[in-house]
Amino acid sequence: xxxxxxxxxxxxxxxxxxxxxDPFITDVISRLKDVPVEFMxxxxxxxxxxxxxxxxxxxxxxxxxxxxELLKNLALSGTYIINNPFAASATNKLIDMSLGSxxxxxxxxxxxxxDQLVIEETDGLVARPDLRRVxxxxxxxxxxxxYNGYAWQDVHVIGSVEELNNIYPELSRRxxxxxxxxxxxxxxxxxxxxxxxxxLFIRWVPKPLAMGQYLNCDLTGMKDTAxxxxxxxxxxxxxxDLDVNVTEWCVDEEGRWWVxxxxxxxxxxxxxxxxxxxxxxxxxxxxxxxxxxxxxxKKNRTPFC
Numbered sequence: 001x002x003x004x005x006x007x008x009x010x011x012x013x014x015x016x017x018x019x020x021x022d023p024f025i026t027d028v029i030s031r032l033k034d035v036p037v038e039f040m041x042x043x044x045x046x047x048x049x050x051x052x053x054x055x056x057x058x059x060x061x062x063x064x065x066x067x068x069e070l071l072k073n074l075a076l077s078g079t080y081i082i083n084n085p086f087a088a089s090a091t092n093k094l095i096d097m098s099l100g101s102x103x104x105x106x107x108x109x110x111x112x113x114x115d116q117l118v119i120e121e122t123d124g125l126v127a128r129p130d131l132r133r134v135x136x137x138x139x140x141x142x143x144x145x146x147y148n149g150y151a152w153q154d155v156h157v158i159g160s161v162e163e164l165n166n167i168y169p170e171l172s173r174r175x176x177x178x179x180x181x182x183x184x185x186x187x188x189x190x191x192x193x194x195x196x197x198x199x200l201f202i203r204w205v206p207k208p209l210a211m212g213q214y215l216n217c218d219l220t221g222m223k224d225t226a227x228x229x230x231x232x233x234x235x236x237x238x239x240x241d242l243d244v245n246v247t248e249w250c251v252d253e254e255g256r257w258w259v260x261x262x263x264x265x266x267x268x269x270x271x272x273x274x275x276x277x278x279x280x281x282x283x284x285x286x287x288x289x290x291x292x293x294x295x296x297x298k299k300n301r302t303p304f305c
Contacts, residue, residue: 031287096262108181185250194285
């Protein structure tokens, strides 16, 4: 792939927030040989943050609130953050569903279940959920998962009201929960989107504990549907203001399309887990997205502008 040679100017430096030994980020950096790149090292920072980087690639802050707040300050100082820390920190599965539904995307029927803290400390403002009614509304089995979960953590398939009664009290000590209709799918896709315009469908066999499997995918027989889903994926990522995201789509036994997960701004990209052509496409699109943001005129969208 051909890359434009960009002049080295003030603040052209790209900062990387990721494990130095991560093979994916190593491959991305290899596509940026004409651009100054360094792994970030952070001790303390003055406020407002003094800008050093033109672009920061963030694949760690979702774990650490300190990094989120630092990146917000960097964005306000003019550094372009991939992904926008204001958008990423404001987004969860509930927000995604509300926003996606307004764009015409179909999501499984969902009921939000409060955490125990808000039930116990608000003096009746938030009532304990009627778990039997939840099961009747969604049908059995259904999915129970955290509203801001990641990588199948604390995801359960609930097969009975008794099982829900046993699991909910313990999980709700740690999470706001979503009870969600189980979609019996005949096909499932993870859809990568870069720079709010470059889209790749990969067939996916979802499994817990990072055991899901990527498969080659021929969209020839569903071109019109793929084009429509591509447009909807791009609309969603523009609305979310995410330069890197993975949306999970599935089609059920009656041919209806559903969004299962609209938001995964730090997707695991493991070279040996992906078909080689798909992996190289992802590396190329990520590096091109970084190059695009070197333009000094490009800034993250913030709540203040």
